[in-house]
Amino acid sequence: MNEQTLRIIDANLDRTTEGLRVLEDIARFVLENSSVAGILKNLRHTIHQAFPDYSINLISARDSAADVGRLVEHKKEPATNLVDTVITNARRVEQSLRVLEEASRLPESLAKIAIFEDARYLMYELEKELVSRLCRGDKCTKLGSYAIVDNETRLFKAIERRFRTIQFDPGTLTQREFYRLAEDSRERSRAGNFLLIIGVHLGITLSSNADGVALNESSVPISVARNLLKVDQIIGYAAKSPEEAIQAESCGADYILCSESLKEHISSEVKIPVISPVREDSE
DSSP, X not given: OOHHHHHHHHHHHHHHHHHHHHHHHXXXXXXXXXXXXXXXXXXXXXXXXXXXXXXXXXXXXXXXXXXXXXXXXXXXXXXXXXXXXXXXXXXXXXHHHHHHHHHTXXXXXXXXXXXXXXXXHHHHHHHHHHXXXXXXXXXXXXXXXXXEEOSHHXXXXXXXXXXXXXXXXXXXXXXXXXXXXXXXXXXXXXXXXXXXXXESOHHHHHHTTOSEXXXXXXXXXXXXXXXXXXXXXXXXXXXXXXXXXXXXXXXXXXXXXXXXXHHHHHHTTOSSOEEOOEEXXXX
């Protein structure tokens, strides 16, 4: 393999493993998710060892000082949050994997094409997972005081009382009325800086672009809801026992709703936020 090709492979191996390490540490230390961190770690080691017979040649061909790409002016925009950091590094990894995939197609290459192709598609899913978990985690830190309302009057009262999160349930409203008020409520939530959660209805959660949905034992499964919702929409679950709360957390719920009498007990059993909501009356 000629020196130019070795330099291409070496540079992209470095980009891939460096980007994966950034993502791995975010999964490990920020999200504290051992499963995702483990997948990223294994992927990093797999890519690092993809050209075992070329290690010495790759390092020998390296010439960072003479790399013309270092002279190209490129203004690096600062990351405004960790989501930006994840997206930037994930894209860096994905692009570098594509270069490695093409390099492995060369006749003199001993690397397996499937390693890089499989890794690239896995990276697309991991990027989505990391972005989703970060966005949802950020929203959950803003849940705060939580009111449940089921008509327009109670909704306005909850807004006036400046609840941090308002869950809008359908109550006796027709689906058309509920949809109209949910759409209007989303605009009010942006102006009033509160989170809007829709009770049960996934379709209206999506159409109104609400911050999330609250499910219960009669709703669709949490896993189904997660696949249908946008990556930044959160899922609350109304639990009637610690066992039910534990199950909801394992299925992907972002927070638990329960009675005040259960809050302390459930909080000791799960890692996600546990909230005892206020039900607004129309007085």
